[in-house]
Amino acid sequence: MKRMLAIVAVLAAVATFGFAAGEADAPAEGPTRIRVNMEGYAGGEGTPEEIIATQQARLDGGELNANQAAETEWRIDYITALAEAADERGVQWEGVDWGWAEQLTQRQLNAFLAEQGPDILVGEVQMPGFARQGYLEPFPPALAAKVRAEVVPGAYGPMEVDGEIYGIATFPGVNVLFWNKDLLRQAGLDPDRAPATWDEWLDMVEQITAAGNGEFYGGGTYAGPNFGGSLRVGPFMMMAGGGFIDENGDVDFANEGNFEAFSFMRELAKNSPPGAVAGASEGGWWDALNQGRIAYVVDGPWRLAAGEALGIDIGYSTLPIPTGGSAANVTIGAAFYGVPTYAENKEEAFLFIEALLDESVQDLHVQAGQRPPVLQMYSQDADFADSYIATFHETLYGDVSGLPTFKGESNARIWDVFHQHMAEAIVTDGDIREILARAQELGEQFQGQ
Amino acid sequence: MEQATTVAEGVRAGKALSLSKKENRLAWMLIGPILLYFALFQGFPIVFGLGIGFTNWVGVTSRPTFAGLRNFVRFFQDPIYLGTLWNAFYIGALVMFFNVTIGFAGAYLLNTPMKGKTLIRSIWYLPAVTAPVATTQIFLMFIDPSSGIANRALQLVGLEPIAWGYSTFWMVTWIVAYSSWRGIGGAMILWLAGLQSIDPAFYEAADIDGASGWQKLIYVTLPSLRNITTFVLITGFTGALQIFEPVLFISQAGPFGTTDVIVHRVFRDFYGDFNFGMAGAGALVITLIIFVFSLTTLRWYQVKEQ
Amino acid sequence: MTIRKKIPWVRYIILGITCLIFIYPLFYAVGVSFMTTNQFATTPPSLIPFQRPLSFFHMRTLLLINTQREPNMPFYYLNSVLRTAWYIVWTVLISFVAGYVFARLRFRGKNAIFLILLMTTMIPPVVTMAPTYLMMARFPLIGGNNILGQGGQGFLDTYAVLLVLNLVNILGIFLVRLSMNTFPRAIEDSGRIDGANIFRVMFQLVFPIQKPILAYVAITTGVLIWNDWYVPFVFTDRPQFQTLAAAVSRLTSVAIGQYGIPDWPRIIAMGLGLTIPSVVMFAIFQRHIVSGLASAAVKG
Structure with a gap:
């Protein structure tokens, strides 16, 4: 006990020198x-x-x-x-x-x-x-x-x-579509075929899920309740004519474009391993890709190198476009x-x-x-x-x-609201319009504060 | 025992006399510097932090203006703030319940001479000394939908994997599990300290009266633990209502905001929106709740004592 | 009593299973820290997380054998150790002196002051985050600041900021006071009569007897400071000023960050480096935790 006390005391004394030294360690003079x-x-x-x-x-x-x-x-x-x-x-x-x-x-x-x-x-x-x-x-x-x-x-x-x-x-970075070519081959699809439309893509995703039989899935995109989710779901909302704010910069969640995008995302989410699409951490989603359990992901340019480092044969293309929509993207x-x-x-x-x-x-x-x-x-x-x-x-x-900043004093709160409702719309069975309406109501309330 | 009585009498008598000037000076000489340091480095930020609840202060470069009770009115009219308060209450209550009961059971089982007692006690307490920033990561890894062993274990026994992150029930379960994993040991040690302080003579007397094990637990053990119960309840409640790091690191208030707790909300107001006014108001509400609970508990303790 | 006496093995089984639950997350973490990032990312999880070949890469970093990946590792350890020791010394000293004064001396405003001090322990720490930062940045006459606190960077990014905050532990004062209440005055009175001044009474007579509760204060403070990531992370920039806990929290942000894949083995291994010393510290002093608390709680 005595020896312990002595050691602690000596260490504390050394810390005192650090105290003094920190003070003396002022920025050196010289060129800025x-x-x-x-x-x-x-x-x-x-x-x-x-x-x-x-x-x-x-x-x-x-x-x-x-x-x-x-x-x-x-x-x-x-x-x-x-x-x-x-x-x-x-x-x-x-x-x-x-x-x-x-x-x-x-x-x-x-x-x-x-x-x-x-x-x-x-x-x-x-x-x-x-x-x-x-x-x-x-x-x-x-x-x-x-x-x-x-x-x-x-x-x-x-x-x-x-x-x-x-x-x-x-x-x-901007979002593009990546896929694991091996899984496409296993599902009998052409590994180099880039889906051009949402419908075509969903069709391929469902084929892969069926072929995977619980071992692997078609995938789609991560859509968790955070910026990692909205950065990747955002392009789909915009492609369908939806988005986060209207032309006046006011909160605009409950629109037809978002309804269409979220309905599509929900279909994709059914073709993913349980819990991976909207987990609090992105980790589970990328691990699923790395372990060969999902075919498609949406991500920024670094994903190719990250996949290749793990020996995954990766294909890529620009994002598919909805019928009647146009190309749009969000920086990531x-x-x-x-x-x-x-x-x-x-x-x-x-x-x-x-x-x-x-x-x-x-x-x-x-x-x-x-x-x-x-x-x-x-x-x-x-x-x-x-x-x-x-x-x-x-x-x-x-x-x-980029993702917008909301009007008023509660930008972060409105984002929290959006993220939570986005995840809810995509991974639950609730009425999407009703979920969007709730998000809209809360968003307007906080925007006014 | 006699000694204590005379001291107590002395203190009571002393009140009637005038304070000894020398003693007063000596006390202030010793404690003055400590209080000065405390006021400056710990008291000032507290007063500052609570005071801003009465201001309208949004954005780091703006100046505060006095807002009276506006922030508090907003707090109690806003379903989200009230929701976070409720979440903190029931998640906190669950954590406290498990910590207090399992902690007591552990202490009760350990409070007899047995082999390996020290080792078992140490293992129970071990999680309490680990760093939340490190151990929350371990739990997060467990419930990872792809590389987590929680689902792996379910599959090994032939069950379907669960989407932990989509279910309020499971997310609350994991937050409670982490908080209890880290908190039970602390409660157990407190109970153990209390149990060991009970005079064995009481048990001997009960044995002579032919009391059963349960009777002894209810009539001897529990009444003797009133001190420690008060302490466990107050510290337990204070800690449980302020659960924050598990929510920040494990659930991030998910799924769909259902595990958002009040301290996390305050933190988001602070560092998300730079809304110091609302953050100060939220912090003041938590503080008041904790005060009321603690005073009520102390009052209960005093009433029972008489 | 029946369970405890008649079938002791039931007790062992219950306690044994609970012990397994308590220890398993740490056991799992040890396993993960022996993996490479790729091993972890590409293989399905196993309940016994040891994979061949074992990778000692992270262990070598932890033991300072090879710090290429974390070149500032020695600083992290050194700062954590120094900071913890500093806080233990001051907290124990302050708790002892203040606890003694509150228990034994009568002075004006004593009860009011004690009540205020106790009330501050109920304030949620989140309240003080921003005010503390502003105060550190604008502290007058420190780090180039003038008397109004302008013009310099105050305590920010100095070693001193790791050492000046929260030295007073109110709970420590409270426990010492409780413990003193159960401790007869006669010993001190006899010391006084022998002509010893108050300092000799405090440090030669009372201090040794109060060791259990002070050991408790020392351990809890030590663990708290050792685990604290917030202060070094927020108040300093230089890697040489970081502690191990701050380095881990930085890693969880950097290693997850924009690339999305948490480098679990690296995060978990650093976390173990943080966990093991506090576990060892606890193992050495654990008997004081019970005896210390008991001494305060007895008829407190």
């Missing part, structure tokens, strides 16, 4: 180094040198499989190119990794509260909301003009508010970069965004083949036209939107 909030695919923590060193250490560790090693090598190239492009513009930077989704949003909220934090923030569904609430700085005219002239509209469209651009995704996995109003180094921050759009940096996205580049110039490139990501690049010219 902007802090950039980054995500996990093309970012890292610390200065470019530190990020590269970390990745190099992973590589030298020899524990990585071929895929991971290739990804790591690519990351080193990417950070090197980005650092050079920033350097040319006289910008020094360091990355900050705050995670993703809920936890990232919380920390960004905290940064706005304290009016201090990184000079550039990154995020997905929360960023358009930040733009609308005035937390982000509009792009300066020169940069905005350059973006409009050189970048595909889908990359910045969701971040446009009242004619100003507040952010841009430099390697955005799009990392929008924006500059918060509190930022101390706004000028450098916008220069950094320019560096993200530099050809040398964008070329690396082409090289990785996982996320499409956003510069329009690639459309003229014949070599690029045949590549996998050209499908996505092409889609970004079309009717692509």
Whole structure:
């Protein structure tokens, strides 16, 4: 007991040094180094040198499989190119990794509260909301003009508010259809056949489920009660002429398009393993794909590489279209970069965004083949036209939107309401119109508050 | 025993006398810095956090304005807030019921000399020391529709797999299961401490009177545990009403919002909508409920005591 | 009594089964942590989750043999240990001093203050999240802030922020006070008569006797702080300042994140690294938990 006490006391004393050291460890003087909030695919923590060193250490560790090693090598190239492009513009930077989704949003909220934090923030569904609430700085005219002239509209469209651009995704995803070719073969279908319409697709899905006999299913899309669900169900709502808001920006859930989309989704959901379509976590859905238990999924461009890494033979095509509908899409996995109003180094921050759009940096996205580049110039490139990501690049010219931010003070509450009712409409036997009407009523009530 | 009586008398007598100035100064010298630290680092955020319930404050960059009771009116008119309150009540009651009863049963079985007692006691308590952020992930993995062993086990005994995530009943069951898994040990230890503090002479007296096991449980054991019962009830209720991490990490309020509990709602108002006013109001409602329950329980305890 | 005395094996069976239930999730987690991500993702689940070949990749990271995947792992451990020790020392000291003062000394406002302190324990922690953050960011004269709290980053992203919050544990004070109530004054009085000042009375006479309840406070505080992910995660950016719990919570967000596949083996293995030390800590001190509580509860 005595010895234990002594050890604890000594450790506490050591912590005191940490206390003092933290105070003394003020930021070093020197050229301004902007802090950039980054995500996990093309970012890292610390200065470019530190990020590269970390990745190099992973590589030298020899524990990585071929895929991971290739990804790591690519990351080193990417950070090197980005650092050079920033350097040319006289910008020094360091990355900050705050995670993703809920936890990232919380920390960004905290940064706005304290009016201090990184000079550039990154995020997905929360960023358009930040733009609308005035937390982000509009792009300066020169940069905005350059973006409009050189970048595909889908990359910045969701971040446009009242004619100003507040952010841009430099390697955005859009939804496409993926399938496990093996399961199509087992069901006696042509593994390369891409369904063109909803009816055709549903027919194929049902054939696969019948052939699977409980072992595997046709699948469809994840539709859980969260943004992972609405990001993938959203395109179907829009294709059928439905959506989330009307032209005035008011809540608009109970419309015929949504009814049609949800009815179709319900049919798809019957062709999935129990509980996988609308689980709280997406994990169950992707595990089902990885274990060869579902044929079709809707997802962003990374799914091909993820599937191939597990040895699944994957086919892909643009999303099927409903009879009488038209193609539409929602960005997914799009990392929008924006500059918060509190930022101390706004000028450098916008220069950094320019560096993200530099050809040398964008070329690396082409090289990785996982996320499409956003510069329009690639459309003229014949070599690029045949590549996998050209499908996505092409889609970004079309009717692509982000998820909306609702009017009033209760955006998150209205989303909670929508997500819960969406899942209910798709996986229960309730009357879809009645469920949509309930969602509409609650949505209007909260919108008015 | 005698000693305690004289001390108690001394205290009672002391009240009549004026406070000793020296003692007063000494006490404040010792406790003053602690209270100062507490007021600054722990008290201030509480007052701040509860005060914002009376303001209209939405959005991090806006300034608060006084709103009076508006937020509370809204709270009690809104079916969703009232629903979350009800959810917290019944999920909390279930968790508390299992923790208290199973905890008591465990303590009762363990409160005799037996081999392996320490080991069993440790295993019961073990989940309580684990980190929720880590162990909720294990439960989440269990009910995964594809790689979860819960459905696997059903299939092994020839049953149909269950879509856990679509059923309110099953989701509540899993939240209660996790909370009890982590909470029973704590309740058991408290009961055990209480049981061990009962004077064996009482049991000997009951034995002489020829009491049966059940009679001893009802007439000797339970009445002697009133202290610890009060403590278990109050801490149990306070904890159960604030169930949050299992909902956040396991069910995410699903399916279809049926496991949304009040603290989760407050959290969503805070970090989802930046609606500090409503979050403060919700927090104040929980606080008041906990106060009323605790005071009622204490009152019951005092009445019984007399 | 009948069950307990006549058929002891029934008791063993009941307790044995419950023990299995309590231990199984942890057992399962151990199994998963010996898998690779692909092994876990591609094979149907099994009740005994051990797959050949066992992968020691995550274990090597946990034991700091190979930290390529988590280069900051040593920092996580170090910060968790230092932070836990710091909180144990201060919480025990404060609980003891304050509990003693409330139990033994008479001073103006004593009952009112104690009641207020007790009432604060009923406030749901969610109330203080944002206010605490604002206070840390705007703390005057810290981290470059001026007297009005403007101009710098306050306590944010400093090591100090891991150490300054919530040092006072009201429940600890409450338990020490309860425990003191059952402890006869005569010993202290004799000490006083011998001319010892109050500090000598407190630390030489009372402290050793109050060890069980203080051990209880120490263990509960230790476990609480060891498991706390919120403070390091929210208040600091630098990976060198993270604790193990914060690293796990970050991992659950990063590893699920936008790609959708939770890297269960990695998450679970890190979670085990977090769980095992608190389990060991508990195993060493578990007898104090019962005896400590009992000492406070007896006729409390």
